[in-house]
Amino acid sequence: MNSNVALSVVVPIYNEEESLPFLVNQLLEVLQPMEETFELVLVNDGSSDNSAEVIRKLSFDIPELVGVLLRKNYGQTAAMAAGFDISSGEIVVTLDGDLQNDPADIPLLVNKIRDGFDLVSGWRYRRQDAAISRKLPSKIANRLIGKVTGVRLNDYGCSLKAYRKEVLTDMRLYGELHRFLPVLANIEGARITEVKVNHRARQFGSSKYGIDRTFRVLMDLLTVWFMNRFLTRPMYVFGFGGILAIIGSFITSLYLLIIKLLGEDIGNRPLLIFALLLAVTGVQLFGFGLLGELQIRTYHESQNRPIYRIRDTFRGRLET
Known part of the structure; x- marks a missing residue:
């Protein structure tokens, strides 16, 4: 771990070999002008394609890159937990590896953290996903989660978030609780806000989520409700x-x-x-x-x- 790193960007990767080079280039284009020490923590969550090899090759030319290869596919929560544990920055930013989150929004989130917030959540204000199968269920879920937990956000499902490192060290992730990180942070007394961010259509591959995700969200919501109260x-x-x-x-x-x-x-x-x-x-x-x-x-x-x-x-x- 490098104690001099100011910003860590954690990206869980699962079968994203096509998008990885483009994602890393876009991240570097945004992070290098920020004039802050940074690291890119790419966590390969047991991908069945060549994502691990792509990460390893990219590391030869990018000294800021930290590759983490998990033994098998544990799921996004475990991949994010691994990235949090490995990261050493004072501020930790997360985003998906499918290019739908825009790296250009990272400075906006970081500045909000500098303003005194502990967690800044992205809001995909103009979400580029299917209306019936993705946007409508997400909207219903966001309202339900806000009502049950008392932490009202417009977009719990957005992976683009920024955290103070000390907030993450106080939390333990199990199951699939990554989508409820704002609620877990609220339990620890974190100051939370939300900002509008850009969202782009998927360029490579297909979504990793199915209809079974709805049932997992409901079960996790019950767990988080109990933990919160x-x-x-x-x-x-x-x-x-x-x-x-x-x-x-x-x-x-x-x-x-x-x-x-x-x-x-x-x-x-x-x-x-x-x-x-x-x-x-x-x-x-x-x-x-x-x-x-x-x-x-x-x-x-x-x-x-x-x-x-x-x-x-x-x-x-x-x-x-």
Whole structure:
């Protein structure tokens, strides 16, 4: 790690061999005139194409390039976590490797960090994606996330973000929580803002996301909601659920007792039994799920084990 680096740009890479040379050239065109020491941290997330080899070749001519090759495809969250751990800049900027994020917006984000913010999130104000399959679900998800978490942003899905390094060191990423980084930062008391950024149509390859992403977002949203509100006081949610279950059981038992005293047979009510079983099972499953999330966090943080494994790391060097 280079302690003299002011700015680290972290880019998760998965099957982007065609776009990589163009992306790196555009980044250098933007970063070099900024007159700040910088590094490009390219994290190859187990690509099945030649992305790793492209990164290695680029490193021969670019001393600021840091290549990180993961052993397999762990997912974007793990790739970003690896990039955060490897990076050494006071400010860390992230963006996608598919050329849809515009590197020319990086100075705008960095200046906002210099103004006193801890996290600056990009807002793809004029997003160049399909309206029905990408933009509409994203708009609904952004409103839902803002309402549930209380951190209201127009575009949670934009990878172009800037962070103070100390904010990232306070956070632990698991699962697919990279899209909820503003919420995790808010838990740590970070000052957050949002700026409009440019968005470009994809030039190479195809999107890596499918319809299953929607379900993953919903599950992660439930986790983040719990972490945001009840991480240090889980009894608030478990106790509330338990009280509701007890009250429901008491009311039902009282009703059955009354009709039993009135002479009605209560031994043949399968629908009531089924409803009670569903209620109890639902509370138990919800509680077990949240307890499982807490146990996973405790497991990783107590052992200080990363969610990725690095095969190789190399720093750029001028070819001789």
